[in-house]
Amino acid sequence: QVQVTESGGGQVQAGGSLRLSCVDSGRAFRGYEMGWFRQAPGNERECVASISMTGTRQYYADSVKGRFTISRDNAKNTMYLQMNDLKPEDTAVYYCAAVYMNNVRVGVPLHNSWGQGTQVAVSS
Numbered sequence: 001q002v003q004v005t006e007s008g009g010g011q012v013q014a015g016g017s018l019r020l021s022c023v024d025s026g027r028a029f030r031g032y033e034m035g036w037f038r039q040a041p042g043n044e045r046e047c048v049a050s051i052s053m054t055g056t057r058q059y060y061a062d063s064v065k066g067r068f069t070i071s072r073d074n075a076k077n078t079m080y081l082q083m084n085d086l087k088p089e090d091t092a093v094y095y096c097a098a099v100y101m102n103n104v105r106v107g108v109p110l111h112n113s114w115g116q117g118t119q120v121a122v123s124s
Contacts, residue, residue: 001111002026002034002098009094009118012086020081020118022096030074035099035107036081038092038120049081050099050107059106063089086122093117 008020020036035050048061049070058070069082079096095117099107 001113002028002032004096004115006094006096006115006118009120011121011123014087014122014124016086016122017082017084018086018120020083020094020096020120022079022081024077026077029077032098032110033101033107034072034079035097035101035109036068036070036079037095037097037107037109038090039095039117040092043092045095047099047105047107047109050101051079052101057101059101059103061106083120086120088122088124091120091122093119 002024003026005023010018012018033052035047037045037047039045048064049068050059051070051072055072067085072079095114098110102108
């Protein structure tokens with residue numbers, strides 16, 4: 001099971017960019033498909049991007065397609081989410097987790113355990 005720590009969030013204006021990082025302190029990272037989730041107040045947690053074990057396949061939610069890019073570096077046990085052209089509706093706490101990739105739901109979490117997340121706030 002992965003043990004993750006998210007970082008890289010912050011406050012930006014609309015149109016700005018952020019790069020989130022997810023580091024796994026365990027040894028299982030390269031054996032899992034991974035995903036980025038977000039949860040805004042009052043909303044359910046949703047998967048916005050997922051990536052295969054080798055990084056060769058990615059899925060994105062329609063709301064972020066063309067603006068967000070997911071990537072991973074298995075040598076560093078790290079996954080990234082490059083977020084460009086941010087919009088106020090991207091404001092949320094972002095989490096990473098091991099997933100089962102799904103082309104409808106983008107990613108389904110494998111475990112019901114979550115890190116602290118990292119806050120992203122986008123002002124208009």
